[in-house]
Amino acid sequence: MACRISELVLDAADPERLAAFWSGVLGYVELGREDDGSIEIGPPDTGFGGPQPTLVLSPGTDPRPGKLPLHIDVNATDRDQDAELRRLLALGARPADVGQTGKEDWHVLADPEGNEFCLLRARIRPL
Known part of the structure; x- marks a missing residue:
């Protein structure tokens, strides 16, 4: 088990x-x-x-000492990555820079409190 x-x-x-x-x-x-x-x-x-x-x-309210050791990855289920990126930005996400090269096939974003998460390219089937 x-x-x-x-x-x-x-x-x-x-x-x-x-x-x-x-x-x-x-x-x-x-x-x-x-x-x-x-x-x-x-x-x-x-x-x-x-x-x-x-x-x-x-x-x-404890301040973070730096980058979180864990972050969330999300994938769109019903639209392409670009459309999902627009939706997430409209919800309040913002782009985050963690040293990307610009060649990645994912987007690094931050939620309204600055917690980083990634929007991956692949569309997955909803549950």
């Missing part, structure tokens, strides 16, 4: 804002809120425990 990732927890200065952003990016819905201000978002039909991990946006 093996483990699988069930949720990812991301500290956020503004959990409400990041929950709205990542819900828009991933097509997730709010699943619940905790007394500490954490907001969990996930797939609308399955929620926690389904094939996709949920995201927990947890209040946190």
Whole structure:
């Protein structure tokens, strides 16, 4: 038996804002809120425990010492990469420079709080 990732927890200065952003990016819905201000978002039909991990946006104000050792990669499911890039930018993502050469076939972006993530080229089948 093996483990699988069930949720990812991301500290956020503004959990409400990041929950709205990542819900828009991933097509997730709010699943619940905790007394500490954490907001969990996930797939609308399955929620926690389904094939996709949920995201927990947890209040946190500690400054990051540098680049996060983990980042999220996303792939479009129903449009090409250029159209998805435009959609993500409209949601509030912004280009991020992590030393790319310009020859990559992915885009490095940052969410509204500066957390880097990548939009990969390949379109994948939705779940």
